[in-house]
Amino acid sequence: MANLVLYRKYRPQTFAEIIGQEHIVQTLTNAISSGMISHAYLFGGPRGTGKTTLARLLAKAVNCQNRKDGECEPCNKCPSCTEIMEGRSMDLIEIDAASHRGIDEVRELRDGIRFAPTKSKYKVFIIDECHQLSKDAANALLKTLEEPPSHAIFVLATTEIHKMIPTIISRCQRFDFRKLTVPEIIRRLEIISEKEKVKIEKAALELIALNSGGSIRDSESLLDQVLTFSGTLGQKTEIRAEDIKDLLGLVEINLVSQFTDFLSENKAPEAINFLNELTEKGLDLQEFTKALINYLRQALILKIIGIKAEDPIISGLTKEEFQKLQKQASDFKEEKLRQILNLFLEAENKMRYSSIPQLPLELAIIEALKIEEE
Ligand SMILES: Nc1ncnc2c1ncn2[C@@H]1O[C@H](COP(=O)(O)OP(=O)(O)OP(=O)(O)O)[C@@H](O)[C@H]1O
Ligand SMILES: [Mg+2]
Ligand SMILES: [Zn+2]
Missing domain, CATH: 3.40.50.300 (P-loop containing nucleotide triphosphate hydrolases)
Incomplete structure (x- = not known):
């Protein structure tokens, strides 16, 4: 077995x-x-x-x-x-x-x-x-x-x-049949990791669940990868979210949050430099954009309906990250947030065909900073 x-x-x-x-x-x-x-x-x-x-x-x-x-x-x-x-x-x-x-x-x-x-x-x-x-x-x-x-x-x-x-x-x-929710997937992963006798923190399971697209099979395959990888860490240590972010190819939420600050503070040069530095470090821009869009979406939803940290839409953030997101959401005007989200959605599409992958993002940044604040 x-x-x-x-x-x-x-x-x-x-x-x-x-x-x-x-x-x-x-x-x-x-x-x-x-x-x-x-x-x-x-x-x-x-x-x-x-x-x-x-x-x-x-x-x-x-x-x-x-x-x-x-x-x-x-x-x-x-x-x-x-x-x-x-x-x-x-x-x-x-x-x-x-x-x-x-x-x-x-x-x-x-x-x-x-x-x-x-x-x-x-x-x-x-x-x-x-x-x-x-x-x-x-x-x-x-x-x-x-x-x-x-x-x-x-x-x-x-x-x-x-x-x-x-x-x-x-x-x-x-x-x-419907896709499974993040809490449901976590429940399943908890059962399996218990049977496999591995220690893995809840935040790590949450990360896996968030990246499974509602499929339990995909979540179990990711857990498989994580367990194989953690074999190299030694049995007794608990697997932490930090340890597996790279493995899952996940973009640090901090990077996305910092970038969002540049947008809300109208700092175009900083935002563009930031992107270029990340690209040089080998960050996957497509993944970054996906994470950014998800982040801005959370901010927008937070602004409109004021959800709580436990809400599945938000899950995956630590308490500090959530507070930061809340602050950003309240700093943005709703209209600006909506327009920025649209700009980056478009950029995400264009990136697939662009010979310079960061160009659509740079254009989106410039457009974003032109948005009038009433
Ligand atoms: N609702 C569920 N509850 C518990 N485990 C599930 C559930 N759905 C899927 N799984 C897990 O995922 C594995 C694959 O599920 P299953 O083969 O039933 O998927 P499927 O819907 O037939 O997918 P596909 O369309 O790809 O064939 C199962 O062996 C089980 O471990
Ligand atoms: Mg099947
Ligand atoms: Zn029988």
């Missing part, structure tokens, strides 16, 4: 372990415990949010030999459960539409589906990235969904539900 990547090692094996997606878990577990299973489910939503995990859990629960009526959790001990967990069940068929466009698989599925499951109650078909099925395969699937045999359950999973044919969507019970 030791060198399994975290997200495989810790794939939830019970519904209770799933973080977020409450309404989906609720509806599925109700269906399982009451025996009212649909024949076709559609799981749509961003990557790494639990679609495959819940599809496999469903397969396990409906076929578990120890599960009693009225219960929903699989036992994870019976032959059916263990076969599924070890990936060798004959009655759980996973088709990856992305790799083969699924023609042969779906044909096989159409021919094979009439046969009852070998050992279990249900045959479960999980079709991943099903928006990528070829037209023929999708039509074949549609035929099958029109009259699914009572022993079949389909779970179609996709990150791009808008690319699915409507006739397929309308034959499925649809669940929309």
Whole structure:
């Protein structure tokens, strides 16, 4: 088990372990415990949010030999459960539409589906990235969904539900997965680091969570990197946010905050020099701009609705950093802040095509300082 990547090692094996997606878990577990299973489910939503995990859990629960009526959790001990967990069940068929466009698989599925499951109650078909099925395969699937045999359950999973044919969507019970929030991701990372017996401060987990884009899988991969790296620090030391900022390629919030000061104090030469010095030191300007935009956004939101430090929009800042941000937000006029934000958003776009990466930023600085303060 030791060198399994975290997200495989810790794939939830019970519904209770799933973080977020409450309404989906609720509806599925109700269906399982009451025996009212649909024949076709559609799981749509961003990557790494639990679609495959819940599809496999469903397969396990409906076929578990120890599960009693009225219960929903699989036992994870019976032959059916263990076969599924070890990936060798004959009655759980996973088709990856992305790799083969699924023609042969779906044909096989159409021919094979009439046969009852070998050992279990249900045959479960999980079709991943099903928006990528070829037209023929999708039509074949549609035929099958029109009259699914009572022993079949389909779970179609996709990150791009808008690319699915409507006739397929309308034959499925649809669940929309959502991105996970920063506190939810932190909760998950805490559980894993505890199981891995590593000491890591909350601020470090917060940094990881903030950089996962709402995907638990991505957060677990980042944690993996951090743990590999911290192996070089020695076991006993606690991993701190400071230690991993570079590793995650993160831009120091202090740099962004200092730059924001130059903007609010109308110090164009200082701002431009500052940027050039950073570039010489090898700072990734694209990352810097991203961080800056996020920072200015926080300032704007803070100014308009006055959120608290615990708010997820703000999380990732220390108490001192938050106080500094608050001060900057109140120093700026709302209109100026809004315009500056727009200028740097534009600059971010232009940077991709500019032969001199800092030029769009420099222009934005100059424009920003021309904004009239009423
Ligand atoms: N809601 C969740 N609760 C707990 N762990 C999760 C959740 N979502 C994802 N994970 C973790 O991330 C890993 C990957 O999740 P999963 O394979 O279910 O994602 P997915 O939605 O199918 O993503 P993709 O669209 O990329 O296939 C899981 O093994 C698990 O460790
Ligand atoms: Mg998946
Ligand atoms: Zn079981």
